[in-house]
Amino acid sequence: MSLLPKIPHVLYGGDYNPEQWPEEVWEEDVRLMREAGVNIVTVGVFSWALLEPRPGEYVFDWLDRLLELLHANGIHADLATATASPPPWLAKLDPESLPVTREGVRLWPGSRQHYCPSSVTYADAARALVEQLAARYGKHPAVALWHVNNEYGCHVPACYCDQCAAHFRHWLQERYGSLDAFNEAWGTAFWSQRYGDWDEIQPPRAAPAFRNPSQEIDWQRFCSDALLELFLMERAVLERDAPGTPITTNFMSFFKPVDYWKWARHVDLVADDEYPDPAEPSSAVDFSASCDLMRSLGSRAGWVLMEQAVSAVNWLTPNVPKHPGKMRLGSYQALARGAEGILFFQWRASQFGAEQFVSAMVPHAGTSTRSWREVVQLGGELAQLDSVLGTQVEADVALLFDWESWWALEVPGKPSPNLLLPDQIKRWYRAFWEQNIAVDFAHPEADLSRYRLVVAPNLYLLTDDAASNLERFVDGGSTAAFSFFSGIVDSRGHVRLGGYPAPLRKLLGIVVTEFWPLPDDEPCSIVLGEQRYACEHWRDWIELEGAEVVGTFADGWLEGRPAVTRNGGAWYVGTRPNPGATAELVRRLATEAKVASSVAAPPGVEAVRRSADGRSLLFLLNHGSQEASVEIAGEQLDLLSGAKHSGRVVLDPFGVAVLTT
Ligand code: GLA
Ligand code: ZN
Numbered sequence: 001m002s003l004l005p006k007i008p009h010v011l012y013g014g015d016y017n018p019e020q021w022p023e024e025v026w027e028e029d030v031r032l033m034r035e036a037g038v039n040i041v042t043v044g045v046f047s048w049a050l051l052e053p054r055p056g057e058y059v060f061d062w063l064d065r066l067l068e069l070l071h072a073n074g075i076h077a078d079l080a081t082a083t084a085s086p087p088p089w090l091a092k093l094d095p096e097s098l099p100v101t102r103e104g105v106r107l108w109p110g111s112r113q114h115y116c117p118s119s120v121t122y123a124d125a126a127r128a129l130v131e132q133l134a135a136r137y138g139k140h141p142a143v144a145l146w147h148v149n150n151e152y153g154c155h156v157p158a159c160y161c162d163q164c165a166a167h168f169r170h171w172l173q174e175r176y177g178s179l180d181a182f183n184e185a186w187g188t189a190f191w192s193q194r195y196g197d198w199d200e201i202q203p204p205r206a207a208p209a210f211r212n213p214s215q216e217i218d219w220q221r222f223c224s225d226a227l228l229e230l231f232l233m234e235r236a237v238l239e240r241d242a243p244g245t246p247i248t249t250n251f252m253s254f255f256k257p258v259d260y261w262k263w264a265r266h267v268d269l270v271a272d273d274e275y276p277d278p279a280e281p282s283s284a285v286d287f288s289a290s291c292d293l294m295r296s297l298g299s300r301a302g303w304v305l306m307e308q309a310v311s312a313v314n315w316l317t318p319n320v321p322k323h324p325g326k327m328r329l330g331s332y333q334a335l336a337r338g339a340e341g342i343l344f345f346q347w348r349a350s351q352f353g354a355e356q357f358v359s360a361m362v363p364h365a366g367t368s369t370r371s372w373r374e375v376v377q378l379g380g381e382l383a384q385l386d387s388v389l390g391t392q393v394e395a396d397v398a399l400l401f402d403w404e405s406w407w408a409l410e411v412p413g414k415p416s417p418n419l420l421l422p423d424q425i426k427r428w429y430r431a432f433w434e435q436n437i438a439v440d441f442a443h444p445e446a447d448l449s450r451y452r453l454v455v456a457p458n459l460y461l462l463t464d465d466a467a468s469n470l471e472r473f474v475d476g477g478s479t480a481a482f483s484f485f486s487g488i489v490d491s492r493g494h495v496r497l498g499g500y501p502a503p504l505r506k507l508l509g510i511v512v513t514e515f516w517p518l519p520d521d522e523p524c525s526i527v528l529g530e531q532r533y534a535c536e537h538w539r540d541w542i543e544l545e546g547a548e549v550v551g552t553f554a555d556g557w558l559e560g561r562p563a564v565t566r567n568g569g570a571w572y573v574g575t576r577p578n579p580g581a582t583a584e585l586v587r588r589l590a591t592e593a594k595v596a597s598s599v600a601a602p603p604g605v606e607a608v609r610r611s612a613d614g615r616s617l618l619f620l621l622n623h624g625s626q627e628a629s630v631e632i633a634g635e636q637l638d639l640l641s642g643a644k645h646s647g648r649v650v651l652d653p654f655g656v657a658v659l660t661t
Contacts, residue, residue, distance in 0.1 A: 002389050003341070004076075007039050010340060010342065010386070011340065011341025012383070013039060014042065014360075015343075017346060017350070018062075027069075029362075036375050037382065039074075040341070042147050044081075045147065046085050050062070052132075064136075071142035076145075078144065080149075084112065085113060086122060086126075096162075097115055097119040097122045099114060099117075100161040116163055117226040118167040118226060134237055135241055146248070148234045149249055151252055152231060152258060160205050164226070168219065169198045182195070186215055220403075221407075223257060224262065228262065228263055231249055248304075253294075258403075261403065264298065264299075271304045272303060273307035276330065278320045279316070284330075284606075285426070287330060288606065293401070293441045294338070300440070302338055302340040308343070310363075310371055312359045314355060314357040324654075325654035329654045335382075337608060345358065346360045347362060349363050387660075388610060391615060393438055393609065393610055394611065396437075400442055402466075404491065405459055405462070408460055416537055416538060419485060424483060427582050428457050428586070431579070435586060436599060437586070437597050444459060444470065453592075454478070455480070459483075459487065460487075460489060461493070462490075462504070470504070479589055479592050481570075481573065482504060482572050484573060487500070500515075508570050510542050524539060524575065525553075527554045528564065528584055538575050538576055547565040547572070548565065562574070599631075605622050606619075607630070617659070618632075620649060620658075622652065629648055630649050632647065632659065637659065638658060639658040640657060640658050645659070
């Protein structure tokens with residue numbers, strides 16, 4: 001079973017922008033697409049100005065010809081609604097449709113995504129365009145998927161204009177009902193911030209000092225919701241006028257401005273854009289984390305890597321290409337972690353425009369290139385991997401992750417400026433990755449019953465529901481570990497009184513009475529068992545209330561005091577342990593929770609299993625530039641090479657094997 005009924009194979013393709021090329025080139029494009037095994041291309045993402053050159057005047061003949069050509073060649077379309085970059089006429093018609101920054105600067109056309117999410121002019125024009133597209137192409141045999149807008153919030157996550165201010169007030173009225181409830185939630189008794197009328201409320205525009213944290217959290221919620229409203233508006237048109245075709249939009253990994261837990265409920269499949277920096281050694285691990293997040297967002301039903309680079313992009317410093325083999329390796333990483341399609345940005349490298357130097361499936365230098373050969377090789381391999389479709393990654397561990405808590409944590413004015421959630425998540429994630437233990441991400445209020453172990457890094461904002469969910473989880477015999485500065489505030493951003501972390505105090509059998517954040521240059525270490533490890537950023541002053549001590553601070557003012565505790569299945573880590581200590585804690589937690597690695601593999605070899613209905617595929621991915629040897633059980637077939645291996649498999653540098661018995 002595939003995610004797209006029209007394409008019963010692993011999806012393979014990329015963003016295709018044929019409007020940048022004369023039509024003669026299209027013929028060559030489809031010929032090369034077939035050579036590369038491409039079965040789907042995303043078209044029309046930035047075509048609004050061509051589809052509607054003047055207000056209300058639509059031109060579809062070129063798109064008609066393109067879709068026919070694709071169809072005649074057996075290639076499907078992920079048809080974009082083209083609303084991500086409005087034509088210049090929209091700004092001329094209504095300059096207020098343009099977004100405004102926190103400092104009050106208006107952003108003008110000439111790039112992309114220059115629209116205010118609250119602009120009625122923008123929304124009306126977008127709706128009209130989507131209605132045209134849905135009516136014209138809703139039943140087109142080439143159209144396998146709708147691609148709404150593009151990367152919502154990418155460049156303009158928030159607009160601070162007056163229309164957005166009014167929209168925000170409306171959103172607040174819906175959320176709080178009365179001004180009193182609203183004032184209470186925002187804690188406006190502080191710094192003379194009490195509002196006497198809804199119209200006095202503003203977005204968090206540039207201000208003299210720290211802004212109200214409750215205002216900041218609600219603003220982030222609102223901004224994510226305002227974009228979601230636009231998505232749902234387009235989705236409703238497509239459902240009404242072009243029913244039956246799946247609808248998605250492309251997410252961007254751990255993208256702070258948009259709450260993908262909330263959004264994921266409204267897409268028919270999760271699609272994601274990923275650009276790990278080839279120059280950054282840790283990017284392979286972070287990429288796996290993103291893939292796991294996407295799988296988790298998609299309720300484990302499968303997701304699609306909608307965009308990745310064949311080689312370099314043009315927005316890093318510098319833009320390093322992917323070493324031969326690494327594009328293939330990254331593609332299999334995504335596939336191993338549940339992807340059902342591998343797509344790129346973009347098909348043919350642009351000759352002009354701001355992305356001239358972004359790599360593509362067909363590079364400027366053409367097809368006598370190593371990168372083209374890698375594209376063709378990968379397409380050929382994926383075409384043989386139908387057996388992957390529908391298989392699942394079964395994880396016994398979940399990392400708890402919540403956008404609202406992320407927003408709240410990173411509002412300035414905290415005990416330490418070093419509390420960046422992605423850093424905390426990545427430190428824990430890497431320890432599981434290195435031990436080849438499969439991990440899902442989960443919302444703290446989600447049903448956790450399928451997991452044996454959950455880890456909550458810096459889960460700063462914790463609702464009552466989440467707290468009782470976690471209590472139930474541990475009471476049921478499972479293991480949970482919380483890192484410092486978790487369970488500190490409620491959903492309004494108010495501190496939960498009664499000793500930190502108040503809602504978890506009983507569960508953890510401890511109370512934290514004071515925070516002792518560390519200056520960057522102050523050494524800090526803990527002792528775990530016989531071993532001493534460095535730690536950073538933070539120390540908690542922990543008083544025991546039934547918990548036992550697992551590790552202690554080994555220096556400084558807190559020397560000898562508890563640093564790591566456990567109370568039955570509930571563990572607490574009152575500092576940020578270095579990678580070695582985190583790995584040791586993960587080993588202990590995994591043993592405790594009876595969670596196993598997919599396979600024992602040497603360092604740098606990633607091992608992930610996908611399985612279903614008796615089928616089991618073991619993906620082995622060598623991230624090292626040296627050969628690596630992995631012990632395997634019995635005789636297994638490598639679906640990529642066709643070779644049978646017995647007892648062990650030797651992987652090339654950056655090599656991959658997909659093994660089955
Ligand atoms: C994003 C966008 C694409 C393109 C690429 C370039 O993923 O969706 O349109 O800009 O980045 O890296
Ligand atoms: Zn606005």
